Every structure is written in structure tokens, then in C-alpha cells.
Amino acid sequence: MIKIMSDAMKSVRIAAMEELIGTEIKVLDKGFVRLIDYMGDDAAIVQAARVSYGAGTKTVNEDAGLINYLMRHRHTSPFEMCEIKLHVKMPIFIARQWLRHRTANVNELSGRYSVINNESYLPEIEELCVQSKGNKQGRDVQIAEERAKQIQQYMQDHANETFEQYDNMINNDNLARELSRITLPQSTYTEMYWKIDLHNLLHFISLRNKPNAQKEIRDFADVIAEQIVKIWVPHSYNAFMNYKMNAVTFSGVEMAELSQLLDKEKISAFIEANSKAKGELREMCEKLQAMLNKQ
């Protein structure tokens, strides 16, 4: 039996992540994200990517370069080598959006088994905004403050009333919990354990930390990205920000339009000057050439 061990094969523990385990990071008024466990790090991603030619981890710079390359070229499977398990508490209307991400493993609190806590989400006054005209799924400017206060009070009263009835049905009528719960509002908090690999987590963040996503799920996605992923896999986080979150894609029609707006001579000169370039610069020249060809 031959055993080959390298440092990259040892179970990885990251000091800042160890410190974070168990800590509730507050989101919204009563929600949280809590790190339960994690597997792998940036080195695990490069180790998996290099398996084809048997080389282990190289220098930090080479590793970061390889992660950039993988992210840029959508070579996604090495990112699946890292996994994370979170305990999340969110309002039901956010859980409904969250659970659309099918590539995670989930175990949610059961309203059939447990009595649900009297906890519901109450938006801040400044979040009570009018329907957006441009984005049919979004909100616009804040409602007049006086009216916003009344609406907030109504939301609170409604939640209190339904929870009072819920308690009555459970405690005085002994109505089954699975039926008593059906009157509770969508703002009621639920909890789940959520385990996902890094590739699919980044996909989740890319969809839910964008301005067109609902503000409340954006808050969760932002906490996960900035307070967990960034310290867990910093090179992957940087690559993700650069090549996904801060990148822009143009359609064929848009590229043709764009090529009309830009100085073609300057672009051709740039391509010519970098004709021997390698890596990212070469890829940029190829993209610029493709745009010129669209005219």
C-alpha cells in the first residue's frame, strides 16, 4: 500500500473561520447567518485543478493566477471541492426565494413538529417604498413618513394578531401544529441548515447580491460574501468579484453598437501593439478584435 500525503491533503482549518464558527451574524431585524462548518480553501481548488499533471500547490502568486484563470474560463468543477454549512434564519418570503437554489442541501425547521416562535420581520420605515415603475419586481422611493409609520404599525399589529390566534389554536384547542401554522404571515421567521459547494454558492451570490434581487435577500447574500467567503477563500473571492460581479457582458447587437461608438483606429493599434501578449491581455485583444469584426 502506497500512501502519498501533501500539506494540501490535510484537513484545512483557517484561523479566522474557526473563530467565526457558531457566531450569529445579524441580518435584518431578527435573522442571522451562522457558520457551522467548512471544507477546503483556495489551495484545495488549485490542488484539484492540477491533478491532471500531478503537481501540488505552488507559490501564492501562481495559485492566485490559476484561480483567476479557472474563474475567467468558467472551469468550475475545482470550486466544487470546497463546501460550507451555514445555519440561516430568515423570513418565509425570503426562504421561498432562497430554496429556488436547488444545488444546496437543506434541512428546514418543521412547523408540523415544532411550535413556531412569535418572530416576524418588520421592515424599517425607510424600507417602506413605492412600487418601482422600471423594475416590476422592485421598489422605488420611500413612502411619505407619516403613512409609512401607519403601514409599519399595521404590519406589526397583523403579525401580533395572527400569532395570538396561533397560540390559541395550539394551546386552547389543541389544533394540530401543521394546521395552526397556516394562518401565519410570510414575514414569520424560519430557520435552516444550508450546505453548498463554493461554485454554487458563488452562483447564488451572483444572483442574489445584485441590485435587481430583493433587498432583504441581498442583505443575506452580502453578509455571506463579505463576511464569510472573503475570509474563507480570498483568492477565489477576488477572482469572483473581478470576473463575475464587476464584469459586464455585451450581446452581439450591443457589441456592434459599441464598435460604432469607439475609435477603431485606436483599438486596432492597441491590438497590434499587443500582438505578442499572453494570458489575459491576449484574451482582451481577442475580444476587441471580435467586437471590430461585428461591424
Ligand SMILES: Cc1cc2nc3c(=O)[nH]c(=O)nc-3n(C[C@H](O)[C@H](O)[C@H](O)COP(=O)(O)OP(=O)(O)OC[C@H]3O[C@@H](n4cnc5c(N)ncnc54)[C@H](O)[C@@H]3O)c2cc1C
Ligand atoms: C432577481 C430574480 C428574480 C426572480 N424571479 C422569479 C420569479 O418571478 N418566479 C420564479 O419562479 N422564479 C424567480 N426567480 C428564480 C430563478 O428563476 C431561479 O430559479 C433561481 O434564481 C435559481 O437559479 P438557478 O436555477 O440558476 O440556481 P440553482 O437551482 O442553484 O441551479 C444552479 C445551476 O444548476 C443547473 N440546474 C439545477 N437544477 C437543474 C435542473 N433541474 N435542470 C437543469 N439544470 C439545472 C442550472 O445550470 C442552474 O443554473 C428569480 C431569481 C432572481 C435572481
